[in-house]
Amino acid sequence: MSNFADHYQQLPGTDGVPAPPLEQYEILRQRRGSAYSPRTRHLLPEGWAKYTNRLFLETSPYLLQHAHNPVNWFPWGEEAFELARQLDRPVLVSIGYATCHWCHVMEEQSFEDETIAEFMNRHYIAIKVDREERPDVDTVYMTAVHAMGLQGGWPLNVFVAPDRKPFYGGTYFPPNDYPGGLGFLSLLMRIRESFVAAPDRISRAGVQLTEAIRTMLAPTEGEESWQEVSLDQAARLYRDRFDDRNGGLVGAPKFPSSLPLGLLLRRYQTGGDRQLLAMAELTLQQMAAGGIYDQAGGGFHRYATDTAWQIPHFEKMLYDNALLAVSYLEGFQATGRTEFAKVAREILRYLQRDMQAPDGAFYSATDADSLSPEGHREEGVFFTWTPEELIDALGEERGNLVAFCYGVTRGGNFEGRSILHRDLSVAELAAELKRPEQELELTLADCRELLYRARAKRPLPLRDEKILASWNGLAISAFARAGLVLNNPELVQTAAKAAGFLMQNMMHDGRLRHSYQEGIARGEAFLDDYAFLIAGLIDLSEAGRDLRWLERSLELCAAAVEQFEDRERGGFFMTGPHHEQLISREKPAYDGVIPSGNSVMVRNLLRLNTLTGAVRLQEQAERALSAFATQLARSPAALSEMLLAVDYQQQTPKEVVIVAPVGRPEMAEPFLAGFRRVFLPNRVLVVVCEGDELRQAERLIPLLEGKVAEGDRAVAYLCKNRSCQRPTSDPEEFYRQLKETG
Template identity: 85%
Template sequence: MSSLADHYQQLPGTEGVPTPPLEEFERLRQRRGYSYRPRTRHLLPEGWARYTNRLFLETSPYLLQHAHNPVNWFPWGDEAFELARQLDRPVLVSIGYATCHWCHVMEEQSFEDETIAEFLNRYFIAIKVDREERPDVDTVYMTAVHAMGLQGGWPLNVFVAPDRKPFYGGTYFPPSDYPGGLGFLSLLQRIRESFVAAPDRVSRAGAQLTDAIRAMLAPTEGEDTWQEVSLDQAVRLYRDRFDDRNGGLVGAPKFPSSLPLRLVLRQYLRGGDSHLRTMAELTMNRMAAGGIYDQAGGGFHRYATDTAWLVPHFEKMLYDNALLAVTYLEGFQATGRREFAQVAREILQYLQRDMQAPEGAFYSATDADSLNPEGHREEGVFFTWTPDELTEALGEERGKLVAFCYGVTRGGNFEGRSILHRDRSVAELAAELQRSESELALTLADCRELLYRARARRPLPLRDEKLLASWNGLAVSAFARGGLVLGSPDLVGVAASAAEFMLQNMMQNGRLRHSYQEGMAKGEGFLDDYAFLIAGLIDLFEASGKVRWLERSLELCTSALEQFEDQELGGFFMTGPYHEQLISREKPAYDGVIPSGNSVMVMNLLRLNTLTGDERLLEHAGGALSAFAAQLTKSPAALSEMLLAVDYQQQTASEVVIVAPAGRPEAAEPFLAGLRRVFLPNRVLVVLCEGEELRQAARLIPLLQGKQAEGDRAVAYLCENRSCRRPTSDPEEFYRQLTGTG
């Protein structure tokens, strides 16, 4: 039987460089047990890859995509940098992720080019990094590019010295020279010349950039205090840049995270400003009706390239959808609009149907690209439609209906095809079609399901099947909160399955691991991994009433404090004592498309303090808020998620306790039904039955002392600062207490 070693050809330009371990390649190929289908244009007649590099030994889908480039790639590690030192060569650190469109383009254009590969192999050491596996490495070198005054993005290509200090970088480089710019091969030649001819200049550039990185990754210092932080100041910035026509912020591209809707809703709750509610409602409506939302399958694409949320970048990320599910749940509670609850329900259905691994946790992302009918990779072809395809999937009458309602035309709105979207609400469409709104909604729901099934027969986009602890923590929160708000025990069960998987398979020696692939947990957990999972476990405790989730969240919180807290200045570092020490240690201070670990960790500490009464947790939270006080005052939009924690602390958090009779958890349901109708973001919730679970919880939650049911009726307690209003067994009275009307 033919083996990989039988077909191995030396990578071009690698004379004098240690060769890859072919025997290990073959053992791994056989262990993986898949039909060998290399992703490369360099194929031998037998279907084997002409080239194989060390990335074949990795488990990251992104690194494996480059395993058959003619480039002599190394994974990040000491071996590559030691070889660079011995050979006195510059190092190319190329960073991306598996579902990155422009990463695919650069791979096909440059890293599959044998001429470029030969030059790169002969004069450089080339390292590939999956940014989702090594966010610490990505942050350091992305900051270097920003320090050069350049726009960041992926692929990220940075040139560094053997001491790991960067001296030049950028993002996507085309293979050949173009008007106004160098192609990748010309750039490599220039970098090589500079490294050889002017080593002192390269060294100075590296030292200067390293100093800049360290300064940029530290929080802004000042005399401000977090108690003086104004949410109104932050929201005013969003008001001034609000897009009154399309929602979100003016301009393009449009990211859902650019307008922090949860912050806007809290400020609306504080002051009752109707314009803030309008901002949130318009944005959520327009996003859900636009092409950025997958109208056939549910879930959101990563961002829109236009101002009207119509044309998305077609990647779908776990973190986006988990965060947006929570946003729409809060939007439903704040406005009472049931369509927002439906969007949240559809997002969670998408995640469960398309992104959940058999073990219970969730995969990371799906690609923007897929194969078109001619067999070529093309962005968006999986998600777009023609009128004929609608007719084939739905029949002529329904095909015309969907084309009318979702804007599918012969000319299309994206490269000759159409992205499904709605320019009008279902009510407006029903009036125009002279149908009842309920009938049209049911018909369109049936059609969307048929389109989803028809689409599933197309070549699927690549799915990155890494399981990341941080992003799964966000998913646990989304499903737990969804189960609570939508009254669905099944959704809570999904959250519990994902949490159970992580605690069983991604904990080693009492520490959380960062990722899980091919049956193995990998990498030390980062701050985000701990913070997001702790938040998910708190949400799961509130939704399920199972004390074990609260216990595990407290254990992980203790571990996070020990590993990541800055004992001197407050706040939390991204890495801990078990991580590799890079040229700079980040203290995350920016809430972008993913909240920073510091923002989420502060909120965790505040919530756990409210539950347990442990004042030490409040002190840690105060220390972190003080560390970022200057930034919260001067640039509040940079830490919009931390402002949620500021809001929590500036308001008095409510403590909601519902005690049901032993063995009758359903007795709490009428009280929960009222709670679902109220937007009460700054609160903790404890729902338990009398008996052992209540006694066990009371050891952690002093507030539970003396709380009990009333015969066969549940009793609700609404408290603040451990002082409770009159307990009630009347759900309507409880609702009036929650809304301040009774």
């Protein structure tokens, strides 16, 4: 068998640039195995890749996608910037992620082009960054692009001086000039000329942009107080921009996260404003009926490109689905609509069968693109259908039924094919078809399962099998909360298995790691990793009635405070003392498609304070809220998740305790049945048996003191600020107390 060195070819334009020893490539190629298939159009007759760069030595799926480009890519690190200083070259920092459609397009058009690659290799140092592995780097340079007045997105391409200061950037660039704009090669030439001819101007631009980045990454300062933040005013802002036909906010593209459903449901629960409830209901209903929802396989795509949730961008992300599962659970509790619980179950089933690793953790994402029957990589082809394909999979009668119910036509609604969606509810379809509703629902469920199996025979979209601590924390929350609300212990066990994987494989020397790939935990954890995992463990402790998860959450919380807290101004930085120091240190102050680490961390501190009574946790939370008070008052939409923490404080959290007799945890179940029927978001829950279990729990949870069962009957306690209503051993009385409190 020939070795790597027999086939290695110098990257075009890299004469005199040092390369890693060939032995490193050969050893890693053998470790990956003969099944490793390079993704490149530059293949030698023997099937070897014509070119290989340093990214082949990485584990990130995104970096490996570029490992055989003719571009001489470097991973982020001092080696690249030191070489830029020695050669006096500008640096291109190109940032993306493995399932990014336009990243694929730019790779094919520009980074696989040998002419463009040769120019880059002769005149630039090129760095590739996986934004999911280095969110700190991504944030700094995305902020630079925003400071230039440009729209952000991925791929993110930023031109940087050897001192790491950015001076120009953008997102996707087409390879060739076009009316009104420069193509990528022309832009590379123009920037290189400026870098050589006007170094002072480049330096000034870098200094100015760096100052702008530092300003933009710090919370706005002012005199406002978080206690005076009006949640009703924030809700009105969303009401004014609400799309009363399709749900969500008006306009396109439509992201599920753009409308904070949790805030609307909490304001309805507090003030009884049924318009807010209707906004949440319509949005949940329309999203689940639209093409943004994978009708055959469950789970949501990343966003819709139209106003009616019909045409998605077909990526599927772990974080979206974990967060949306919680939204549908809360919608179910607030409204009693069982279809919302059904959607939550389907989301979690999708995560279990398509996204769960054998050891229990969850992979990151799947691609929008896959191979068509003709062998071309196309967006959405895996998820779309023709009438003929439905008949092949289901038979003529059922194929025609599904085509009618899910809008599959000969012309299609996406590049000649159809995205499954429902324009009518099942009840409306049953009435139109003159069929019993329950029978139709069962038939359609069978058909969806058959379609899932049929399309599994198609070329699958790429799955990014990187395991991220932060996104897994969100998934743990989703499964734990669903297990509690839906009375499904299997879902709680799924959450516990994922949590166990993270604690066993991603903790080293008492510190959490950020990612896990190819059996290796990598990178110092960021604020998000700690905050989201802490939240997941608190939820798991409540749902699984296992104190070890509460203990782990308290340990991680102490570590997060130690590493990330701004002790002068309050709040938390994204990075800690063990991270690389970039040109700016972010204090996350924006809730986008993923909540900010600060928003989640504040709620963690408040929940743990309610459970343990530790005053320092309350003080840390209130210092953080004060740090963001001006932004909360002036731009509440920017921190919609932190508004939930404000709501938690303003409504005074409830303490729900159920004590069962020794060794009889099942006696708590009638009380939990009532608990599940009430939407009570601002609360903690403790379920415990008398005896050793209760005594051990009291060490962590002082509010358990003095709370006992009544002989062989469980007793429920509903408290606020450690002041309790009359304890009851009657589940119906407990349910009435909860309803009156909620």
